[in-house]
Structures are given as structure tokens and as C-alpha cells.
Amino acid sequence: MLRFLVSRLALIVPTFFGITVVAFLFPRLLRGDPVLLLAGERGVTPERYEQLVHQFGFDRPLVIQYLDYVWGLLGGDFGTSIATKNPVLYDFFSLFPATLELSFFAIAFAIIIGIPAGIIAAVRRGSLFDQAAMGVALVGYSMPIFWWGLLLVVVFSGMLGWTPIDGRINVRYFFDSVTGFMTIDALISGQRGAFSDAVRHLILPTIVLGTIPLAVIARQTRSAMLEVLGEDYVRTARAKGLPPRRVIGIHALRNALIPVVTTIGLQTGLLMGGAILTEHVFSWPGIGKWLLDSISSRDYPVVQGSLIIIALIVMLVNLLVDVLYGLINPGIRHRG
Amino acid sequence: MRKTVVLLAATAFATLISGGAFAQTLVYCSEGSPEGFDPGPFTAGTTFDATRPVYDRLVVFEPGTTDVGEGLGLAESWEISEDGLTYTFHLKPGVEFHSTNYFTPTRTLNADDVIFSFMRQSDQSSPWYQYTSGISWEYYNAMSMPDLVESIEKVDDLTVAFHLTRPEAPFLANMGMDFASIVSKEYADQLEAAGNMVQFNQLPIGTGPFQFVAYQPDATIRYGRFDGYWGTPAGVQSLIFSITVDASVRAQKLIAGECDIMAYPNPADIAMLEANANILLETQEGLNVGFLAYNTQQAPFDNAQVRTALNLAINKEAILEAVYQGFGQAAVNPIPPTMWSYNTAITDWEYNPTEARAMLEAAGVTNLTMNVWAMPVSRPYNPNARRMAELIQADFAAIGVTVNIVSYEWGEYLARSQEVDRDGAVLLGWNGDNGDPDNFLAVLLGCDAVGGANRAQWCNEEFDALVQQAKVVSNQDERAALYMQAQEIFHAEAPWAPIAHSLAVMPVRSNVQGYVMNPFAIHEFATVTVE
Numbered sequence: 001m002l003r004f005l006v007s008r009l010a011l012i013v014p015t016f017f018g019i020t021v022v023a024f025l026f027p028r029l030l031r032g033d034p035v036l037l038l039a040g041e042r043g044v045t046p047e048r049y050e051q052l053v054h055q056f057g058f059d060r061p062l063v064i065q066y067l068d069y070v071w072g073l074l075g076g077d078f079g080t081s082i083a084t085k086n087p088v089l090y091d092f093f094s095l096f097p098a099t100l101e102l103s104f105f106a107i108a109f110a111i112i113i114g115i116p117a118g119i120i121a122a123v124r125r126g127s128l129f130d131q132a133a134m135g136v137a138l139v140g141y142s143m144p145i146f147w148w149g150l151l152l153v154v155v156f157s158g159m160l161g162w163t164p165i166d167g168r169i170n171v172r173y174f175f176d177s178v179t180g181f182m183t184i185d186a187l188i189s190g191q192r193g194a195f196s197d198a199v200r201h202l203i204l205p206t207i208v209l210g211t212i213p214l215a216v217i218a219r220q221t222r223s224a225m226l227e228v229l230g231e232d233y234v235r236t237a238r239a240k241g242l243p244p245r246r247v248i249g250i251h252a253l254r255n256a257l258i259p260v261v262t263t264i265g266l267q268t269g270l271l272m273g274g275a276i277l278t279e280h281v282f283s284w285p286g287i288g289k290w291l292l293d294s295i296s297s298r299d300y301p302v303v304q305g306s307l308i309i310i311a312l313i314v315m316l317v318n319l320l321v322d323v324l325y326g327l328i329n330p331g332i333r334h335r336g
Numbered sequence: 337m338r339k340t341v342v343l344l345a346a347t348a349f350a351t352l353i354s355g356g357a358f359a360q361t362l363v364y365c366s367e368g369s370p371e372g373f374d375p376g377p378f379t380a381g382t383t384f385d386a387t388r389p390v391y392d393r394l395v396v397f398e399p400g401t402t403d404v405g406e407g408l409g410l411a412e413s414w415e416i417s418e419d420g421l422t423y424t425f426h427l428k429p430g431v432e433f434h435s436t437n438y439f440t441p442t443r444t445l446n447a448d449d450v451i452f453s454f455m456r457q458s459d460q461s462s463p464w465y466q467y468t469s470g471i472s473w474e475y476y477n478a479m480s481m482p483d484l485v486e487s488i489e490k491v492d493d494l495t496v497a498f499h500l501t502r503p504e505a506p507f508l509a510n511m512g513m514d515f516a517s518i519v520s521k522e523y524a525d526q527l528e529a530a531g532n533m534v535q536f537n538q539l540p541i542g543t544g545p546f547q548f549v550a551y552q553p554d555a556t557i558r559y560g561r562f563d564g565y566w567g568t569p570a571g572v573q574s575l576i577f578s579i580t581v582d583a584s585v586r587a588q589k590l591i592a593g594e595c596d597i598m599a600y601p602n603p604a605d606i607a608m609l610e611a612n613a614n615i616l617l618e619t620q621e622g623l624n625v626g627f628l629a630y631n632t633q634q635a636p637f638d639n640a641q642v643r644t645a646l647n648l649a650i651n652k653e654a655i656l657e658a659v660y661q662g663f664g665q666a667a668v669n670p671i672p673p674t675m676w677s678y679n680t681a682i683t684d685w686e687y688n689p690t691e692a693r694a695m696l697e698a699a700g701v702t703n704l705t706m707n708v709w710a711m712p713v714s715r716p717y718n719p720n721a722r723r724m725a726e727l728i729q730a731d732f733a734a735i736g737v738t739v740n741i742v743s744y745e746w747g748e749y750l751a752r753s754q755e756v757d758r759d760g761a762v763l764l765g766w767n768g769d770n771g772d773p774d775n776f777l778a779v780l781l782g783c784d785a786v787g788g789a790n791r792a793q794w795c796n797e798e799f800d801a802l803v804q805q806a807k808v809v810s811n812q813d814e815r816a817a818l819y820m821q822a823q824e825i826f827h828a829e830a831p832w833a834p835i836a837h838s839l840a841v842m843p844v845r846s847n848v849q850g851y852v853m854n855p856f857a858i859h860e861f862a863t864v865t866v867e
Contacts, residue, residue, distance in 0.1 A: 031748055032746070032748055033748075036747045036751045037746065037750070038379075038472075039750070040379065041766060042379075042478055042779070043754050043785075043788040045788055046787075048477065055472060056470055080468055080470050083371050084371050084537075085371070085377055085470065085537055086537065086538065091553065094552070094553050095553050098555075165588055165589065166580060166585055167580075168555060170594070171363055171555075171556050171595075172363070172576070174558060283580060285552060285553060285579075286554075289554050290554070
């Protein structure tokens with residue numbers, strides 16, 4: 001297991017450096033000058049422009065800027081936002097709990113519905129349920145998040161008024177942030193109605209962000225189950241007269257879960273991309289809008305920092321999946 | 337049983353209390369997150385909206401006007417030396433700073449705070465000059481304060497004298513701007529000693545009517561009434577900024593009662609808001625101008641006759657209707673009509689395509705093809721530059737001028753439009769900073785601004801001399817006379833086609849009382865009460 005972990009971690013190091021290069025170059029390849037954007041309509045005199053460029057360090061050779069940046073990263077310094085003047089990590093951690101909460105609920109929603117749907121579809125292969133579930137999954141997978149979110153907002157928030165339009169909780173509730181998860185903090189606060197209000201705010205964003213992972217997980221579960229259900233040992237278990245629930249729930253599902261866990265891991269990593277769009281539609285105060293704004297204002301440190309942090313999170317999730325995969329299937333870890 | 341009754345009573349009381357607190361709460365649906373809570377390094381109105389509740393300035397404008405009102409700010413009174421080089425401010429005694437869970441002041445406001453508030457922006461040897469990396473004091477620089485302020489002297493604990501390098505009439509108005517907010521030196525010292533200077537921009541301490549409570553980026557800013565406030569106490573117990581980027585969503589939230597006031601409505605939503613019996617629309621003439629700036633250094637726009645001909649061809653009424661949706665007024669001069677020294681004797685170029693065509697021919701210009709630059713973003717002074725450019729394109733086509741509409745990414749647009757050898761004519765505009773005509777005429781049309789904010793690249797010596805002279809004269813009537821002459825030269829030379837001054841609209845729910853619109857488009861809530 002240790003060798004397995006070390007080999008995975010060894011891969012992370014070059015990947016991380018590759019990402020720093022991409023994250024560093026990406027904002028610089030975009031047209032637009034952060035200093036001029038900062039100056040706005042007023043403009044800047046050439047002298048002041050030079051001063052500011054020097055102050056931000058943009059007048060140094062690109063390689064030096066990059067090495068300086070990586071050196072800072074290794075010391076935990078992700079730079080300072082040009083826009084807010086705050087350390088990038090400070091801004092990130094102010095916003096990230098909201099993204100984390102939304103992502104957690106979205107993946108939980110996808111798993112709770114996706115796996116049972118996939119199992120039932122596989123067990124009742126060719127049934128109306130199977131065809132309907134897989135049809136819906138295909139539609140869900142193909143649905144552009146932005147459009148899907150707007151559609152739900154128009155129907156459920158606008159026309160029916162069942163769900164709030166935006167945000168994480170009604171602004172009139174106020175309590176200390178203990179965990180960063182609004183639902184948990186609302187419960188801890190004991191304020192009447194706060195928890196249910198936080199949940200109401202989560203419903204639509206969770207559905208929107210969870211739709212694609214749900215579709216993928218359901219389809220993956222179905223196909224993995226179908227494959228396993230045809231195996232000899234499942235036939236043997238059935239022949240021995242074990243109850244169907246036990247055959248499916250214990251013998252078949254455990255083995256079918258291996259590719260499903262991989263899929264869940266990959267989908268969790270991909271959630272970050274979907275979260276940016278979902279947060280935009282629902283004005284969800286997570287890192288999505290922060291990242292989009294930083295790109296518009298060419299806030300290099302924020303663009304670089306947020307890309308690297310997101311990449312690190314995705315890498316860690318993948319590592320976790322690899323470890324879980326090894327735990328479920330001992331053969332993997334021996335080979336590793 | 338008795339315990340249950342007590343519990344029920346307590347719950348009922350808590351509910352009543354919380355109901356009362358809600359009634360004492362004002363929710364403002366704002367358009368974005370502030371960049372920070374230190375007003376010094378920033379330039380965005382959204383940021384100043386968020387810092388205004390917390391900070392005071394030495395000088396404050398009369399509510400709803402651009403006139404400096406004596407005694408309204410932290411300075412009880414002031415004197416200006418005869419040579420115009422020294423401004424002495426007398427501070428109000430006993431002004432308290434906010435006491436919060438992150439700072440407890442041990443003294444009231446004094447001259448040290450005032451000196452620190454300005455010196456941190458100019459003294460490069462101060463650790464506060466770069467208290468977080470990449471910080472720059474853009475407004476302080478833009479208002480020429482580093483060249484202007486020679487020194488700041490502490491005369492006594494409650495008296496501060498600013499010694500200037502030259503007479504500067506707009507100086508007093510500058511003191512009313514947000515970069516001139518007075519911060520606590522004691523708080524700064526405490527953070528410096530703790531090695532946590534960046535907190536200065538995150539958890540603010542001021543002397544304003546509200547004290548900072550909490551900020552959740554992109555979601556809410558919370559303030560509580562400051563009971564130790566030196567002036568009239570704020571009208572509500574708590575103030576919440578509900579940050580809602582989308583204007584249509586803000587409108588929906590206002591209708592649903594989720595907020596009491598909203599910023600910057602979509603022109604398209606105004607009719608819907610107006611039709612709602614629970615919503616009132618407050619309006620104020622904006623301190624802004626949207627214009628089309630010709631490059632007066634490039635042929636044929638170096639000819640005033642050509643520029644005038646083009647101005648005659650623009651149908652401003654159609655633009656006001658299509659672009660401003662009726663919430664704007666045609667601009668005649670480069671400064672808005674609400675500003676003192678506005679020259680009412682000047683009449684606009686009357687829309688007349690026939691005369692425009694004849695004038696163009698007389699100037700020897702035929703088959704002219706030109707670029708009109710359309711901003712890629714919506715601004716208060718020009719909500720839809722692309723549409724405006726299309727209307728101008730059609731107007732110019734009617735006099736035989738072919739227009740190509742060009743646009744660039746916003747940063748590039750700003751940079752390229754500054755270039756002296758730039759082609760065609762640029763759509764842009766300006767929001768006033770301090771209500772002084774110098775802030776429009778010198779900044780946008782002065783010779784020093786050529787290659788910068790002067791997008792017409794227009795340097796008229798006579799105009800420039802008048803504006804420079806007005807800057808050093810302290811008598812406002814004399815200054816007004818000089819600015820009026822300058823506007824006549826502007827009209828004769830037509831370096832721009834001034835298009836419109838937009839009208840600021842603020843939808844408020846009918847239970848909100850006492851909201852006064854600010855001509856600088858800053859939103860202030862100290863006087864507001866909620867029924």
C-alpha cells in the first residue's frame with residue numbers, strides 16, 4: 001500500500017509543476033492589461049504606468065516572474081489579488097466553503113439517486129424503467145448546465161415561487177460561520193427557520209450541478225452491474241438459492257462498485273467546472289464568480305492561484321479515488 | 337408544565353424581538369462585492385458604497401448636492417490662507433471610533449488620525465504605503481495630491497494644517513472624496529505591532545454612523561448602528577448589503593420584499609417596477625457625461641467645421657429613447673447641468689442632416705469613411721454603446737459618411753483609445769468624482785491629458801489657460817465665469833459630440849423613508865428609516 005501511495009504521490013509532483021506553468025502563462029496569453037483595467041476611463045500617464053508595472057513586478061523577465069512565483073508557492077504564498085489587495089488564499093478560503101457545500105450536496109444527490117437507479121435499470125434490463133431511466137440520463141448528460149439552471153429558475157423560482165432565486169440563505173438570518181456549511185451552521189445557530197431556508201436555497205443548485213454526475217453514475221452503475229450479473233459466481237450464488245437481494249446487494253454490487261467509484265471520483269473532480277457555471281446562474285457565493293471576475297479584470301495572481309488550487313483539489317480527489325480503488329480491489333494495490 | 341410555559345413565553349418573546357429587529361433592518365440589493373474596506377487604494381463606486389457607512393471625511397457635501405457644507409464632516413470649520421496655500425481644519429472634539437470585537441479604541445479622534453490617513457498614501461517610507469503587496473493609491477495620485485500637498489502639520493490635537501505647493505481651488509472638494517476618509521491611527525498601530533496589517537482592508541474601523549459586522553464575499557455585508565456616533569444616529573438598527581450581481585434578479589428581489597432598495601435597475605425593468613404599487617422610483621440627474629470624442633489630431637477631424645458638421649448629424653433624441661430608454665437628457669456642454677458654472681447660454685447643435693451635409697461639403701470632405709469605437713461594456717453614462725454606435729452609423733450614413741463600428745476588449749479599448757494617432761471617434765464617458773468642474777474640463781479636455789484621459793487629443797491653448805486659471809482662483813463666482821468661457825470655446829471647437837447625461841434611478845419600497853440620492857452615485861443610508 002505504501003509503495004502504491006508513493007508512486008501516486010511521485011506522479012503528483014511533475015503534474016503540479018506542469019500546472020504551475022499553464023496557470024502562470026494562461027492569464028498572460030489573454031489580451032488586456034491589468035494596469036490599464038485598474039486605471040479605467042481616467043487612463044494613466046506613461047510614467048505612472050511604468051511605476052505600477054514595476055510595482056506589480058510585470059517588468060521583470062517572464063522566467064524570473066515564474067520562478068519567483070513558484071518559490072512563493074512552495075512557501076505557501078499564492079500572491080496578492082490586484083483587485084482586492086488581499087492574499088489570494090484569504091479570498092479563496094472566504095469563498096470555498098460555499099463551493100464545497102454545493103459540490104458535496106450535488107455529488108451526494110448524484111450518488112443517492114444514480115446508484116439505485118443504475119442497479120434497478122440493470123436488474124430490470126429492457127423494462128420501461130430501464131429505458132426511461134437511461135433516456136433521462138442521456139438527456140441529463142447532454143444538458144448544458146447554464147440552460148438547465150435558467151430553466152429551473154424560471155419555472156420553480158419565477159413562475160411557481162417555490163424556491164429562492166439566488167444566494168445561500170435569506171440575508172435576514174445571521175449567525176457565526178462555524179463549519180462554513182450553511183446548512184450545518186444554521187442547525188447549530190438554532191435560529192427558527194434558518195435550516196429549512198438554507199436547504200430551500202440548496203435544492204435547485206444541487207439538482208443542476210448534480211445532474212451530469214447523476215447521469216454518468218447511473219449509466220456506469222447499470223453497465224457495471226450488467227457485466228457482473230453475467231459472471232459465473234453470481235450464477236453460482238443464485239443456484240445456491242441465495243435470496244436475490246443478497247445476490248445483487250452483496251455479491252454483485254461490491255464488484256460492480258469498482259468502476260463506479262472511479263467514475264464518482266472523476267465526476268467529483270469535474271464538479272469544479274460545473275460549479276463555476278452553476279454558481280453564476282444562482283449567484284451562489286463560491287469561487288466560481290471570483291474566478292470569472294479575476295479573468296475579466298486580468299487579476300493574474302487570482303487566476304494563477306485559483307487554477308492551481310483547483311488543480312490541486314482535483315489531484316487530491318483522484319489520489320483518494322486511487323486509494324479507495326486499491327482498498328476495494330486488493331489486486332490493484334499489489335500491482336501498484 | 338411550568339418549564340414548558342416559560343420556554344414558550346421565551347420563544348414568543350424571542351420571536352417578537354427578532355420581528356422588531358427585522359423592522360429595524362434595511363436591506364440594500366447592491367450590484368457587486370467591494371474590492372476591500374479601505375477606501376484609500378480603490379476607485380470603484382461599489383467599494384465606496386461599502387465603506388461610506390463606516391468612515392467619515394473632514395468635509396462632506398450637502399446631502400443631494402455637490403456643494404461642500406461647512407461643519408457636516410469631521411472638521412467643524414476650516415480656514416484658507418489668503419495666498420490659498422494653507423488649509424487649516426478644526427476637528428470636532430469627542431468623536432469616537434467604533435468599538436468592535438477586533439478593536440477597542442482608547443481615545444477619540446485627533447490630528448494624528450488625520451495626518452496618518454493622508455501620509456500613508458504619500459510617504460513611501462511608511463510601512464503603510466505598501467501594507468499589502470501591489471497596493472497603490474490611485475485616487476490620491478489621480479487628484480495630484482503627491483505634488484500638491486507639501487506637508488501636513490499638527491497644530492494641536494484638534495487642528496491640522498495642510499500646506500500646499502500651489503493654490504488649488506478644488507482641494508476642498510477633494511477632501512470630501514472617499515480616498516480622504518479618516519481612519520484610525522491607533523487601530524493601524526495595533527495591527528502593525530501584531531504583524532497583521534492586511535486586516536486593515538478586511539475589518540474596517542471608522543467614525544461613521546454604522547460599524548462593520550461581517551462580510552461574506554459575493555453574498556452579504558452587515559453593519560450595525562454605531563450608538564456612539566457623533567452626529568444624528570442612523571435611522572435603522574442594522575444595514576445589510578445583499579450582493580446581487582444580476583439587475584433583473586435585484587428587481588425581482590425588490591418586488592418580493594427581499595430587499596428594500598436596489599441599485600442600478602435595468603432600463604428594461606423600470607416600467608415593471610414603476611407599475612408596482614409598493615415601489616417608488618427616486619431619480620436624480622447624474623453627474624456624468626457620455627460623449628463621442630473625435631481625434632482632433634487626425635484629418636479630417638482636425639477641422640472644427642468637420643466636427644461640427646458631424647455633431648449636427650447626430651439625432652440625440654433617438655439615442656435618448658433607444659439607448660437610455662428615456663432616462664437621460666441630451667448633453668450640450670461637457671459638464672452636466674447640475675454642476676455650478678454650467679453655461680446655460682449655449683444651445684445644442686440642432687439635428688439637421690441637410691446642413692450637416694452642406695457643411696461637410698464646404699469643408700471639402702466627401703466620401704468620408706471613419707471608425708466609431710463602441711465600448712464593450714455597459715456604463716452608467718452609456719448603457720449600450722453598441723446600439724449608440726449603430727444609431728450614429730445610420731445618422732452619418734444619411735449625410736454620406738460611412739461608419740465602421742469597431743470594438744476591443746475593455747482594457748485594450750481604454751489603452752488604444754488613449755493613443756494620439758488613434759483613428760476615428762471614440763464613445764466613452766465620465767462620472768464626476770468631486771462635483772468640481774475642473775474634474776471634467778481639466779481631466780478630460782486639458783492639454784496635460786492628451787495621450788491619456790483626453791480622448792479627443794485636443795489641446796486648445798485658450799481653453800487650457802482658462803481652466804488652469806480657474807484652478808488657482810478661490811472665489812467661486814470668478815471660477816464659474818472662467819469655466820463658462822471655456823465651455824464657449826468647447827462649443828465652437830466641438831472636439832466631442834456630447835451625447836447625454838444619464839438619469840440615475842433608484843427603486844425603493846414604499847416603507848422606506850428618508851433616502852436621499854447622491855449626485856456622485858454613491859449610495860448612503862444613514863438617514864433612512866424603515867416603517
